[in-house]
Amino acid sequence: MTQDRDGEAHLQVPRYSGSARINHWVVAISFVLLMISGLALFHPSLYWLTGLFGGGPTARWIHPWLGVVLIIGFFGLFFRFFAANLPERTDWVWLARLRHVLAGREEYLPEIGKYNAGQKFVFWAQAILVLVMFVTGIGLWPAGLAYFEQLLGFKATIDQRRLAAVIHAGSAVMTIAIWIIHVYAAIWVRGTISAMTRGTVTGGWAWRHHRKWLRKEIGKEPGGPQPAE
Numbered sequence: 338m339t340q341d342r343d344g345e346a347h348l349q350v351p352r353y354s355g356s357a358r359i360n361h362w363v364v365a366i367s368f369v370l371l372m373i374s375g376l377a378l379f380h381p382s383l384y385w386l387t388g389l390f391g392g393g394p395t396a397r398w399i400h401p402w403l404g405v406v407l408i409i410g411f412f413g414l415f416f417r418f419f420a421a422n423l424p425e426r427t428d429w430v431w432l433a434r435l436r437h438v439l440a441g442r443e444e445y446l447p448e449i450g451k452y453n454a455g456q457k458f459v460f461w462a463q464a465i466l467v468l469v470m471f472v473t474g475i476g477l478w479p480a481g482l483a484y485f486e487q488l489l490g491f492k493a494t495i496d497q498r499r500l501a502a503v504i505h506a507g508s509a510v511m512t513i514a515i516w517i518i519h520v521y522a523a524i525w526v527r528g529t530i531s532a533m534t535r536g537t538v539t540g541g542w543a544w545r546h547h548r549k550w551l552r553k554e555i556g557k558e559p560g561g562p563q564p565a566e
């Protein structure tokens with residue numbers, strides 16, 4: 338048991354290892370920097386944002402390299418978390434009762450495993466979008482394109498590169514919208530942020546939002562979940 342700042346004792350349940358958290362924050366930071374540099378290059382009214390990177394040329398240079406960091410980082414997250422994000426029957430029940438989710442009436446929901454259907458949607462949508470953005474981004478990156486053209490023995494046409502630009506921008510809008518939902522949900526469901534900062538959640542949080550996962554965690558340890566420290 339650990340003591341909260343308000344003096345109450347709460348059992349802490351481990352949710353993420355240190356390496357999983359570092360992996361997540363590398364992805365999150367590279368994503369935010371990609372978003373800022375990408376928006377700065379996307380529209381003249383946002384060009385001032387290049388100032389954060391030391392000017393236009395640096396922002397243009399760093400943007401694709403940040404994309405490389407993101408795809409490698411996301412690859413790590415994908416392999417860590419994909420099994421826990423596989424669809425289950427209860428996901429459909431959760432989705433069918435979305436109005437109860439939004440109203441906070443969790444007593445009307447089935448017991449949830451490590452992730453609910455909303456989190457699984459974010460996971461799979463980001464996995465697809467990150468991949469699409471990387472592939473289309475190569476088409477807009479002269480140095481990267483030359484490398485892949487030589488490696489794979491093909492020559493991208495102007496029309497293919499134009500199509501890549503449209504898909505890249507469209508996917509960016511979707512990925513930013515999904516990121517906003519992800520961050521909003523992390524803040525809105527009280528007690529979630531600590532999962533990715535300290536690596537633990539309270540027993541109450543786990544019981545309320547991910548009871549099936551908690552039962553499984555308790556089953557792993559003869560004495561139940563161990564204190565975080």
Ligand code: HEM
Pocket residue numbers: 352361364365366368369414418422452456457459460463516519520523529530531532533
């Ligand atoms: C920058 C702001 C971000 C914040 C504050 C944030 C916060 C969090 C938190 C608190 C969790 C733990 C949720 C839980 O265990 O129930 C989490 C999980 C996760 N986050 Fe983020 N995140 C951010 C950005 C991102 C980005 C940019 C991505 C990917 C593009 C991402 C992908 C994930 C994934 C894959 C998980 C595990 C959940 C799952 O697999 O369904 N996060 N995030």
